[in-house]
Amino acid sequence: MTTSAVVVTFNRLPMLKEVITALQNSTTKVDHIIVVDNNSKADTVAYLTNLGSQIEYVRLGENLGGAGGFNRGVRYFMEKTNDDFVWLMDDDTVPLPDTLTNLLTFAQKQGQFGFLASDVRWTDGHRAKMNNPAPVNRLHKIPEGSTTPEPLMNATFVSLLMQREIIAQIGLPITEFFIWGDDIEYTERAGRLAEGYFVPQAKVIHKMKNNVGSDVLTDSSDRLPRYFYSYRNKMYYGAKRPFIGHFKSNIRIIIDLLKALFKPGVNHRKERLQVIWSGVRAGHKFHPKIEFAEPKE
Template structure:
């Protein structure tokens, strides 16, 4: 009998203590036991710090000196996995990801049968059991994977809401890009990994994404106070589009201008600000050349 593979979980958190407690409790109760639970804290308030410190050696606690966004948090967490553990896989998630008791076991069933992969992605549900619109998945032909799909299928990209990544992939392609800060770091990272080895959607490995509402990201419909963060959305999208084949690159580069036209003819609040953020983000994306960090296992 082969030795059981070891898995680290990485949870990135920032000032959402109630959700974090639920997320960690789900990890503590996995049917397939975790070797390490690495919590990356983007300098949350004192209540989060105190709670995480109270867990002692139940977790590996990484408190950052500044908020590096989700992208920086995942960068630090994956680096810790690669350089400070001997685990075979790293399981990535936000602090509002609620794993089901058998989520990791279902991932490992697939991994034991088909170990040649870069990443495995969960079927992500919302709180009412429907598909989470923020985390929809696509077949290789870009068609949406429906809720009725029951078999594992290959996919080009996925989100960091329950993503199992192999050590081989991390060592081959490096780390998530800190400079993304937020938005698109997971799409870029999984597309980079999928160019090394195939990635798969595993519908049996399910999680719940405990967002306030089941909506996707939309500058058109989002509130005016959230407009500035869409700079990262458009800048980062243009960057990772540049790494794609010509057809998918063209589609991605056209999409911001479709948003621009739609917003131009809408009655959305803060229209001028939203149009300006698209222009600013797209312009920055063509000159954005962040460093892709690599990892080195400590001896």
């Protein structure tokens, strides 16, 4: 079983160096390390260029966001390698030496699957809130000490393993998502073909600045514009779910709107309302085309 790791980076060179070193020190060999550079500054270019044949360097002419980066990385995996699996991660995702070993062990045992997701921890050892596993049974919360693999509804691109055969059928991540929700949509797309799983033995460290989830009601005002993509993209992938899932997705958006309207203590209330509503409106007209790679002959 051969594996390509895809790392998407943008101007976070110190963390990127740590991620690449961790991949090179994996107990199970990573056959190709594909680094997709979202038009980073000169220091990143110099470092990646100097690595030479140690990596496959894919530099983009503009910043296409995480979604565009993963689109290009998965395309490169499909068109330029013959590897069996692709292992997706951001440039602040640090695998442990046995992470890939544990993912592949489960993959071999399971056989068919849509995706495999790691147990993502923050720097203090607790779960990374941004990457909490989403079990198919939404009333069930997977405990931090769990050692049992469980079916998932979706997962994030923070240590995600996928099979070439699944990608050939579902296509590539959607570039137009830019940020937020591209991984949720993609794993739910894969999950319609085969079950996705949480693999608790396959741990990684997500070196976010703070261990917090995203919340349009409490996030700083300078970050509000990016929530446009969150709500626009939620409208798209929520509509792809079965009736009950689509209904629940819409209810959650309505609840966010009501909180932004009436919850006490919300600052910049008008701006928060505007970004939610603009994303929802755009989502009604958002119909991106799914691309497919040309498999390597």
